[in-house]
Amino acid sequence: MNMPLAKSGITASIALASPATAKVLPLPPKPSVPFARIRATLGKIAASVVPPAVVVALFLVIWEVACRKAGATLPPPSRVVNDAWELIAHPFYDHGGLDKGLFWHLLASLQRIAMGYTLAAIAGVALGTLVGQSVWAMRGLDPIFQVLRTVPPLAWLPLSLAAFRDGQPSAIFVIFITAIWPIIINTAVGIRNIPQDYRNVAAVLRLNPLEFFVKIMVPAAAPYIFTGLRIGIGLSWLAIVAAEMLIGGVGIGFFIWDAWNSSHISEIIVALVYVGLVGFILDRIVAGVSSIVTRGTSAN
Amino acid sequence: MTSYCKIDHVDKIFTRGNTETCVLKEITLDIEKGEYVSIIGHSGCGKSTLLNIVAGLTEATTGGVILEGKHVNEPGPDRAVVFQNHSLLPWLTVYDNVRLAVDKVFGRSKSRAERDEWTLHNLNLTQMTHAKDKRPSEISGGMKQRVGLARALAMEPKILLLDEPFGALDALTRTHLQDTVMGLHEKLGNTVMMITHDVDEAVLLSDRIIMMTNGPEAQIGEILSVPIARPRRRLELVTDPTFLKCRQRVLEFLYERHRFVEAA
Numbered sequence: 319m320n321m322p323l324a325k326s327g328i329t330a331s332i333a334l335a336s337p338a339t340a341k342v343l344p345l346p347p348k349p350s351v352p353f354a355r356i357r358a359t360l361g362k363i364a365a366s367v368v369p370p371a372v373v374v375a376l377f378l379v380i381w382e383v384a385c386r387k388a389g390a391t392l393p394p395p396s397r398v399v400n401d402a403w404e405l406i407a408h409p410f411y412d413h414g415g416l417d418k419g420l421f422w423h424l425l426a427s428l429q430r431i432a433m434g435y436t437l438a439a440i441a442g443v444a445l446g447t448l449v450g451q452s453v454w455a456m457r458g459l460d461p462i463f464q465v466l467r468t469v470p471p472l473a474w475l476p477l478s479l480a481a482f483r484d485g486q487p488s489a490i491f492v493i494f495i496t497a498i499w500p501i502i503i504n505t506a507v508g509i510r511n512i513p514q515d516y517r518n519v520a521a522v523l524r525l526n527p528l529e530f531f532v533k534i535m536v537p538a539a540a541p542y543i544f545t546g547l548r549i550g551i552g553l554s555w556l557a558i559v560a561a562e563m564l565i566g567g568v569g570i571g572f573f574i575w576d577a578w579n580s581s582h583i584s585e586i587i588v589a590l591v592y593v594g595l596v597g598f599i600l601d602r603i604v605a606g607v608s609s610i611v612t613r614g615t616s617a618n
Numbered sequence: 619m620t621s622y623c624k625i626d627h628v629d630k631i632f633t634r635g636n637t638e639t640c641v642l643k644e645i646t647l648d649i650e651k652g653e654y655v656s657i658i659g660h661s662g663c664g665k666s667t668l669l670n671i672v673a674g675l676t677e678a679t680t681g682g683v684i685l686e687g688k689h690v691n692e693p694g695p696d697r698a699v700v701f702q703n704h705s706l707l708p709w710l711t712v713y714d715n716v717r718l719a720v721d722k723v724f725g726r727s728k729s730r731a732e733r734d735e736w737t738l739h740n741l742n743l744t745q746m747t748h749a750k751d752k753r754p755s756e757i758s759g760g761m762k763q764r765v766g767l768a769r770a771l772a773m774e775p776k777i778l779l780l781d782e783p784f785g786a787l788d789a790l791t792r793t794h795l796q797d798t799v800m801g802l803h804e805k806l807g808n809t810v811m812m813i814t815h816d817v818d819e820a821v822l823l824s825d826r827i828i829m830m831t832n833g834p835e836a837q838i839g840e841i842l843s844v845p846i847a848r849p850r851r852r853l854e855l856v857t858d859p860t861f862l863k864c865r866q867r868v869l870e871f872l873y874e875r876h877r878f879v880e881a882a
């Protein structure tokens with residue numbers, strides 16, 4: 319790059335001399351501010367709520383029409399509501415044993431997720447940092463991770479049942495092993511992508527390894543780490559339903575399996591709606607935490 | 619006699635695969651305490667490499683740097699750097715960016731309140747107190763450089779290293795920052811080593827201008843002293859014969875004797 323000399327500071331001050339005149343145009347009168355703001359907010363809410371509501375309504379109508387006919391294998395929505403009204407209206411009942419409201423089944427599943435996912439997050443960030451920071455750790459571990467992460471979650475279940483000899487820790491282990499790979503891999507990418515500039519700043523300040531980890535690595539890699547955490551929570555939720563079907567006990571997965579065995583198709587459909595909604599909420603929670611924590615970092 | 623900062627027979631050879639490029643060859647330079655030295659040369663000649671060697675971020679292949687009688691072998695806050703691209707941490711506010719450095723350097727010697735005061739003092743020196751709670755993404759390029767400068771000054775470095783601190787700024791902002799840096803140098807008496815592309819900037823700010831030949835194997839081609847009394851006034855200098863003569867010398871060196879050969 320040859321820098322043109324005219325860009326230098328000294329010649330620049332001359333250009334300031336010419337006076338500028340401009341006419342001021344009056345603005346048209348504005349509508350009163352609070353009213354306009356309320357209208358804008360309402361408009362925004364409507365824009366995000368109305369389209370999905372229309373699509374859901376359409377879908378329900380089509381479903382109703384399609385399953386009304388004699389010989390339909392699945393119940394229409396009106397019958398689902400009728401059959402499973404007990405379940406929809408009373409999510410909190412508890413008659414002991416497996417005869418509980420959906421809330422308790424979901425809670426049991428969420429508790430397993432909380433355990434397995436927390437362990438996966440801690441171990442995943444730690445291992446990801448190691449792999450991202452050390453070339454030798456990457457060379458040694460990365461190929462193994464790449465192979466292991468392709469193993470389907472349920473394939474781990476028999477092995478963990480054999481090892482733990484109990485359903486509960488086995489389910490938690492399946493969650494752990496499902497969620498950990500995207501967390502490791504994304505964390506490692508995030509650590510590897512820390513700009514050299516930040517490393518230089520840390521070097522000039524002589525940050526020790528712990529300070530470097532807390533003050534530079536974690537915040538710099540946070541957007542990547544949270545991408546991994548978000549993929550991880552989604553996969554955990556996918557895996558828990560499947561794992562619980564096999565393990566039994568209280569949990570939304572076994573609830574669905576149990577309903578199938580007793581041919582309560584309507585109950586399955588209600589449970590599926592709940593599973594979808596809870597999965598969605600879990601994803602939004604992680605995304606929300608992510609956007610709070612990475613505020614600033616990604617806006618660079 | 620040893621000088622304040624001595625760059626002693628520095629060579630730098632980069633090895634990539636099995637090709638070796640000798641970027642710097644036999645660089646020797648003495649810098650006095652309180653002196654303002656500029657390094658000027660065409661792009662890619664190795665200016666940043668030289669600055670990084672003084673900072674300790676890059677290791678010299680042979681030779682070395684001695685600062686106040688001590689051999690430089692790692693980076694440290696006594697050689698604070700203002701990087702070309704500001705290098706502020708985007709997740710910290712302006713205040714916290716400076717405070718991080720203050721806490722690290724004065725964590726033991728100053729109390730909490732003193733560190734807070736010192737942080738604000740340095741932000742005030744670079745006129746950035748008003749934006750102390752903003753994040754780097756919310757302030758302009760010139761302001762970011764001011765914060766970078768505040769952070770470097772807050773470390774009370776023995777030598778302040780500026781790598782094209784105004785390179786990415788528009789002419790007007792650059793003028794303001796040059797005035798700020800010149801004022802601070804007069805007030806605080808820092809020893810400064812600055813890299814620049816800009817001939818006027820070099821003459822305006824420096825006591826000595828180090829002109830580097832083109833790489834590879836870049837050397838110091840010529841050293842020019844700028845015998846203009848301080849404080850210097852930008853507007854008076856435009857017609858100052860000494861200023862014009864110095865400017866002429868640097869231009870001749872860069873554009874006649876050591877033209878940039880590669881197609882840019």
Ligand SMILES: Nc1ncnc2c1ncn2[C@@H]1O[C@H](COP(=O)(O)OP(=O)(O)OP(=O)(O)O)[C@@H](O)[C@H]1O
Pocket residue numbers: 632633634639641660661662663664665666667668833
């Ligand atoms: N890590 C590295 N490995 C190999 N070559 C390098 C490395 N860093 C720099 N170089 C080479 O060294 C030479 C000098 O680079 P340097 O960044 O010091 O130039 P510069 O004078 O600062 O240029 P500019 O004015 O564009 O900033 C360049 O040709 C560059 O390609």
Ligand SMILES: [Mg+2]
Pocket residue numbers: 665666667
């Ligand atoms: Mg450079």
